[in-house]
Amino acid sequence: MELVSETRCFDGRQQQYQHQSSTLNCNMQFSVYLPPAAEHKPVPAVYFLSGLTCTDQNFATKAGAQRVAANLGLALIIPDTSPRGDDVADADGEYDLGCGAGFYLNATQQPWRQHYQMYDYIVSELPQLVEQHLPLNDRRAIAGHSMGGHGALVIGLRNPARYLSCSAFSPISNPSNCPWGEKAFSAYLGDDKAAWKQYDSCELLREFGQTLPLRVDQGLADNFLDQQLKPEVLKQTLSDVGGDGKVHLHEGYDHSYYFIASFIEEQLRFHARYLQQ
Amino acid sequence: MELVSETRCFDGRQQQYQHQSSTLNCNMQFSVYLPPAAEHKPVPAVYFLSGLTCTDQNFATKAGAQRVAANLGLALIIPDTSPRGDDVADADGEYDLGCGAGFYLNATQQPWRQHYQMYDYIVSELPQLVEQHLPLNDRRAIAGHSMGGHGALVIGLRNPARYLSCSAFSPISNPSNCPWGEKAFSAYLGDDKAAWKQYDSCELLREFGQTLPLRVDQGLADNFLDQQLKPEVLKQTLSDVGGDGKVHLHEGYDHSYYFIASFIEEQLRFHARYLQQ
Numbered sequence: 001m002e003l004v005s006e007t008r009c010f011d012g013r014q015q016q017y018q019h020q021s022s023t024l025n026c027n028m029q030f031s032v033y034l035p036p037a038a039e040h041k042p043v044p045a046v047y048f049l050s051g052l053t054c055t056d057q058n059f060a061t062k063a064g065a066q067r068v069a070a071n072l073g074l075a076l077i078i079p080d081t082s083p084r085g086d087d088v089a090d091a092d093g094e095y096d097l098g099c100g101a102g103f104y105l106n107a108t109q110q111p112w113r114q115h116y117q118m119y120d121y122i123v124s125e126l127p128q129l130v131e132q133h134l135p136l137n138d139r140r141a142i143a144g145h146s147m148g149g150h151g152a153l154v155i156g157l158r159n160p161a162r163y164l165s166c167s168a169f170s171p172i173s174n175p176s177n178c179p180w181g182e183k184a185f186s187a188y189l190g191d192d193k194a195a196w197k198q199y200d201s202c203e204l205l206r207e208f209g210q211t212l213p214l215r216v217d218q219g220l221a222d223n224f225l226d227q228q229l230k231p232e233v234l235k236q237t238l239s240d241v242g243g244d245g246k247v248h249l250h251e252g253y254d255h256s257y258y259f260i261a262s263f264i265e266e267q268l269r270f271h272a273r274y275l276q277q
Numbered sequence: 278m279e280l281v282s283e284t285r286c287f288d289g290r291q292q293q294y295q296h297q298s299s300t301l302n303c304n305m306q307f308s309v310y311l312p313p314a315a316e317h318k319p320v321p322a323v324y325f326l327s328g329l330t331c332t333d334q335n336f337a338t339k340a341g342a343q344r345v346a347a348n349l350g351l352a353l354i355i356p357d358t359s360p361r362g363d364d365v366a367d368a369d370g371e372y373d374l375g376c377g378a379g380f381y382l383n384a385t386q387q388p389w390r391q392h393y394q395m396y397d398y399i400v401s402e403l404p405q406l407v408e409q410h411l412p413l414n415d416r417r418a419i420a421g422h423s424m425g426g427h428g429a430l431v432i433g434l435r436n437p438a439r440y441l442s443c444s445a446f447s448p449i450s451n452p453s454n455c456p457w458g459e460k461a462f463s464a465y466l467g468d469d470k471a472a473w474k475q476y477d478s479c480e481l482l483r484e485f486g487q488t489l490p491l492r493v494d495q496g497l498a499d500n501f502l503d504q505q506l507k508p509e510v511l512k513q514t515l516s517d518v519g520g521d522g523k524v525h526l527h528e529g530y531d532h533s534y535y536f537i538a539s540f541i542e543e544q545l546r547f548h549a550r551y552l553q554q
Contacts, residue, residue, distance in 0.1 A: 007533055252285035
């Protein structure tokens with residue numbers, strides 16, 4: 001992996017890297033924040049998965065997370081949202097399929113399956129890479145926003161041995177039953193809905209239960225609330241399976257980074273409880 | 278003035294407005310943050326002037342200032358950096374002249390003088406407008422970054438009756454003697470350098486002294502340090518005129534919003550000392 005840029009931020013290091021991904025078969029960029037504590041010892045990491053149309057830059061520049069991460073001694077690992085490059089399949093003019101919309105799954109269908117293997121990239125290749133080259137220990141948490149909230153819930157619930165805690169802002173909670181999810185899953189996974197279940201947090205909760213500590217924050221003035229995000233389905237499912245994970249509903253907040261910025265401290269403090277033990 | 282958008286942020290209101298400016302002869306947008314305290318009583322305001330190429334959005338989305346402003350009960354008023362619109366003169370393809378580069382002065386030369394009256398807009402029209410329509414009292418501070426740091430210093434030093442304190446990140450301290458300033462001042466003000474002095478913070482300090490409380494933060498890994506920003510000239514001038522304003526130099530920090538985010542809390546707390554008295 002090659003350092004693209006580095007700048008000081010809250011006495012730590014805000015970095016961007018690029019590397020050739022063998023999982024995605026393309027060149028990828030990602031961002032990293034290393035807190036001051038990482039100068040002296042390996043630190044735990046929170047992976048943050050971003051939403052539709054985002055790159056590794058949105059969360060890095062808009063969430064105000066570095067202040068809290070510096071304080072708590074946590075690294076932030078911020079991947080891109082899909083494979084990228086001239087030979088990567090894309091859906092021309094569509095923001096919710098193709099580049100910027102990888103949905104954190106392993107595609108099985110053409111023309112997507114050669115590059116769109118974001119699940120394996122996030123779960124395996126990226127942690128292995130950064131833990132080899134950066135001052136990180138093996139304590140990980142996973143978080144995300146919207147499409148990345150879906151990704152964080154799915155990846156966390158399926159890999160409780162790899163992540164100590166899981167959180168999401170405004171996640172696509174039940175992608176099998178909303179327009180964004182149906183469109184993406186049909187394209188990437190095909191029409192057999194049995195294959196969709198492994199990428200649907202509500203289905204995973206029903207199958208495995210709440211496998212790790214979990215927190216969700218959702219704004220009630222979010223434009224996508226009822227049609228795409230469905231926090232009430234997630235809340236009901238958590239209750240049905242006896243999970244103690246909380247879905248915090250916030251009056252007046254929308255789907256933007258102003259919402260994330262307002263509650264990122266609470267989410268990172270939630271993760272720190274498990275990461276610092 | 279017309280509300281373009283509003284979203285909740287740290288329990289306050291992040292807003293964007295547009296209005297027809299009679300000073301600039303064009304339609305303008307600006308952003309506002311109202312802290313929770315403004316629901317109950319008029320609050321003081323910090324005006325933040327942004328740098329070259331910016332709009333009202335950069336500081337609003339990247340500085341992490343709302344958290345601190347909410348805490349301290351301060352409003353943030355974030356103007357655009359120049360007049361805008363199809364009939365506003367521009368310098369094609371140049372980032373440091375024309376749109377996005379108003380330099381917070383009143384242009385006297387063609388083709389600029391019809392619209393480029395940012396000094397009067399910031400000092401008079403905008404405060405009058407927002408204080409009439411928003412829950413603001415008449416206690417104001419002014420701050421800015423780079424070109425906006427120059428603007429804040431100039432506007433603050435010339436108007437100590439209107440602003441209680443003044444601060445800047447990485448300001449263009451001595452624009453009469455650096456490439457950015459020489460290019461802009463020649464175009465907007467003409468070649469007679471006597472007319473430049475009223476827009477040069479070091480010249481103003483020599484003429485009037487330090488007329489109000491002042492704080493500057495400057496990163497030492499800033500690419501523009503020696504050629505454009507010249508903090509040492511500002512520091513020397515402050516010392517020569519017996520000012521108590523501090524120029525804080527920060528090892529390893531660059532010109533970016535990561536630097537602003539790292540120290541915005543200290544700058545807003547500096548202003549709160551004067552605004553809340």
